[in-house]
Amino acid sequence: MDVVTLGETMVLFAPENSGPMRYTDRFSARIAGAESNVAIGLARLGHYAGWISRLGNDEFGKKIRAFIRGEGIDTSQIILDETADTGLFFKEKLAPGEWRVKYYRKDSAASRMKPGDVKESYISDARFLHVTGITPALSDDCYETVLTAIEYAKKHHVKVVFDPNLRRKLWSEDKARKVLIELASKADIVLPGIDEAEFLFGSGSPEELARQFHEQGSSAVIMKLGKKGAYYLANDSExxxxxxxxxxxxxxxxxxxxxxxxxxxGLLDGLELRESVQRGNAIGAMVTMAAGDVEGLPEKDRLLDFMHNQVQGDVKR
Known part of the structure; x- marks a missing residue:
């Protein structure tokens, strides 16, 4: 296994027209979840990824499982919960560049994940464990589940990759800050956005904020800067x-x-960190060109064509 990840995936309903949902009577149903998005992105690039989660034993849960399995992800660790529903959310396009999201995920099946759902042998066989800050925000049991997965990864020298992926509505700011810093300190690679870094450590330049993460114990920090690109800091390069x-x-x-x-x-393909970050920038850009979370994730040949044909812009420091 190249990468194992865990978290919640939901069914996304998107209105077919712009404006408030009250004026819409037709929706498209898609699949969306940060961790499964990453797994699908990796699978399309030729890597082998596994996803751990709970889904409701309902039609939405079966839809998600079938879709993710169809993308080539190992779904052997999914648990279908008979007592809880699969989470849903709606996304409105109010105006160009203006979106509003409404979640219906309270007490969802995924929020009932617990440490026993994670098998040590499944984690130990991976090269990377990918986790986000969304999962521990779902419930105390989910928080303990993430810690258990990280513990297994550390025990077996599996590199831990952490994306804070801050969701302010899921928990208090104090608790979010405490847990996200804790998880960042346990990760080998941290992938914060500049806004998330400022939430955790206060205002500062990308270099200053990356050093804050580095001092917490991460060996590599890759700061996402939106259209400007990214800044990276590792033990031997930046x-x-x-x-x-x-x-x-x-x-x-x-x-x-x-x-x-x-x-x-990029890291799985043996690229240097800078080249891996460049690949990340390219796919991030490609995703924004399509509606939906996974529709814009490319296969390897299309990615390489895009990187060859597109022009990179300047980063303003």
């Missing part, structure tokens, strides 16, 4: 990697997950 420009943003949601998949793919 620098800015320019973002790609010249495309139309259709839907920004999922770009960070595409970035994570790109970075991990």
């Amino acid at each position: 620098g800015y990697v320019e973002g790609f420009k010249g495309w139309e943003v259709v839907d920004p949601v999922g770009a960070g997950d595409g970035f994570s998949a790109g970075v991990l793919s």
Whole structure:
């Protein structure tokens, strides 16, 4: 197994027209979840990924499982819960560049994940464990489940990759800050957005904020800077990697997950960190050009064509 990840995936309902949902009577149903997005992104690039989660034993849960399995992800660790429902959410496009999201995930099946759902042997066989800050926000049991997965990874020298993926509505700011810093300190690689870094440590330059993570114990920090690209800091290197420009943003949601998949793919392919970050920038850009979380995730040949044909912009330091 190249990468194992765990977390909640939901069914996303998107209105077919723009404006408030009260005026819509037709919706499309898609699949969305940060961790499964990363797994799907990796699978499309030729890597082998596994996803751990709970789904309701309902039609939505079966839809998610079938979709993710169809993308080539190992779904052997999914538990279908008879006593809880699969989470749902709705996404409104109010105006160009303006989105509003409404979640219906309280007491969902995924929020009932517990440490016993994670098998040590499943984690030990992976090269990377990918976790986000969304999962521990779902419940205390989910928090303990993430800690258990990280413990197994550390025990078996599996590199831990952590994306804070801050969701303010899921918990208090104090608790979020405490847990996210704790998890970052346990990770080998941290993938924060600049806004998330400022939430955790206060205002500062990308270099200053990356050093804050580095001092917590991470061996590599890759700071996402949106269209500007990214800044990376490792034990033996650092620098800015320019973002790609010249495309139309259709839907920004999922770009960070595409970035994570790109970075991990580069590392799995033996690329240097800078080249891996460049791959992350490219996939992040490609994801924004399609509606939906996974629709823009490319296969390897399309990714390489995009990187060859697109122009990278300047990073403003």
